[in-house]
Amino acid sequence: MLPALTMGDPAGIGPELTIDAWKHLREHDEGFVWIGDPRLIAGIPVQVVAGPEEAGSVFAQALPVMPVHLPAKVTPGQPDPALASGVIESIERATALALEGRVSAVVTNPISKAVLKAAGFGFPGHTEFLASLCGVPGEEIMMLASPRLRVVPVTVHVSLREALDTLTARRIVQVGKTLAEALRRDFGLEAPRIAVAGLNPHAGEGGVMGVEERTMIEPAIAALRDAGIDASGPYPPDTLFTDIARPLYDAALCMYHDQALIPLKTLDMANGVNVTLGLPIVRTSPDHGTAFSIAGTGTADPASLLAALRMARDLGARRATVRGTGS
Numbered sequence: 001m002l003p004a005l006t007m008g009d010p011a012g013i014g015p016e017l018t019i020d021a022w023k024h025l026r027e028h029d030e031g032f033v034w035i036g037d038p039r040l041i042a043g044i045p046v047q048v049v050a051g052p053e054e055a056g057s058v059f060a061q062a063l064p065v066m067p068v069h070l071p072a073k074v075t076p077g078q079p080d081p082a083l084a085s086g087v088i089e090s091i092e093r094a095t096a097l098a099l100e101g102r103v104s105a106v107v108t109n110p111i112s113k114a115v116l117k118a119a120g121f122g123f124p125g126h127t128e129f130l131a132s133l134c135g136v137p138g139e140e141i142m143m144l145a146s147p148r149l150r151v152v153p154v155t156v157h158v159s160l161r162e163a164l165d166t167l168t169a170r171r172i173v174q175v176g177k178t179l180a181e182a183l184r185r186d187f188g189l190e191a192p193r194i195a196v197a198g199l200n201p202h203a204g205e206g207g208v209m210g211v212e213e214r215t216m217i218e219p220a221i222a223a224l225r226d227a228g229i230d231a232s233g234p235y236p237p238d239t240l241f242t243d244i245a246r247p248l249y250d251a252a253l254c255m256y257h258d259q260a261l262i263p264l265k266t267l268d269m270a271n272g273v274n275v276t277l278g279l280p281i282v283r284t285s286p287d288h289g290t291a292f293s294i295a296g297t298g299t300a301d302p303a304s305l306l307a308a309l310r311m312a313r314d315l316g317a318r319r320a321t322v323r324g325t326g327s
């Protein structure tokens with residue numbers, strides 16, 4: 001069974017990355033079905049298919065496409081909220097196929113949060129939208145994973161002010177438990193080690209630079225350990241991602257979006273993958289966005305999309321094995 005790849009913002013780099021991914025994967029006996037507007041694809045053969053079941057036999061000769069009709073002209077690098085209906089339809093159809101068990105995973109090309117918001121879209125982005133489509137709103141966890149680092153922010157697509165206002169011990173524990181389960185089930189780690197970052201400089205320096213470590217993070221770590229999870233910290237964030245520290249843990253649990261994503265994207269942008277945990281389906285995404293400034297120039301690097309497709313393949317296969325054994 002193959003994954004479904006969504007269209008993403010058609011004015012972004014998604015279409016050209018899709019072409020690059022097809023060219024690369026067809027040489028490696030792998031594949032995907034693309035749910036997008038065929039008019040976006042040039043320079044390679046395209047085959048419209050009625051369903052993902054046909055994609056495997058087509059992929060070596062042509063890009064298998066389940067068509068989405070865009071209601072307006074697309075100019076690379078010029079996002080248009082009028083195209084939002086097609087962007088959203090692609091995500092909805094891919095997710096429905098995954099929930100029906102007809103594709104192994106959903107891999108999403110980048111969307112623009114601002115453009116969808118301008119079109120009236122009611123979610124911050126894919127992560128929250130997919131949780132709603134899957135019937136598990138609030139359960140979604142965003143992980144960024146690369147061979148060099150895995151990070152999960154407790155608070156995600158909110159302002160830093162709102163992150164500080166909404167960070168709680170309870171939420172840290174909830175995210176930590178979902179992370180530990182995912183590291184065991186999806187990444188095959190029997191005893192995953194979770195390093196918990198402090199919030200404040202020097203992790204509060206014993207309370208002289210902030211009290212959140214003592215009032216919420218340390219109690220959360222204690223609750224995770226009581227639940228049998230190997231959680232430790234809170235660690236000073238500025239040294240948690242060093243070459244010395246990273247080998248000592250399997251994932252870093254961070255307090256807010258950029259505390260997690262700056263080190264991941266700085267260390268390994270090309271191999272980073274966005275994985276949504278807490279869903280009944282496998283969903284991965286490149287760790288970058290629409291890159292409007294280079295869309296259509298032929299300079300976009302497909303590495304992260306290829307990594308996302310590989311991780312979707314691996315996670316999908318592992319989930320199928322777990323289902324098969326019932327373990």
Ligand SMILES: NC(=O)c1ccc[n+]([C@@H]2O[C@H](COP(=O)([O-])OP(=O)(O)OC[C@H]3O[C@@H](n4cnc5c(N)ncnc54)[C@H](O)[C@@H]3O)[C@@H](O)[C@H]2O)c1
Pocket residue numbers: 013109110111112113114115125126274285286287288289290291292293294299300301302304
């Ligand atoms: N999962 C997603 O859908 C996702 C992820 C991140 C950002 N976004 C969205 O993308 C839009 C643009 O966000 P941004 O500018 O902050 O981040 P971005 O990742 O789109 O671009 C940041 C910089 O990296 C470059 N870049 C990104 N991907 C590249 C690639 N594959 N090859 C070469 N260069 C690449 C861009 O040219 C730009 O200079 C925003 O609307 C944001 O919400 C979406």
Ligand SMILES: N[C@H](C(=O)O)[C@H](O)COP(=O)(O)O
Pocket residue numbers: 111124125126127128261274285286287288289
């Ligand atoms: N926060 C992620 C990042 O910066 O790469 C990304 O924006 C997530 O967006 P989605 O929820 O649309 O995957």
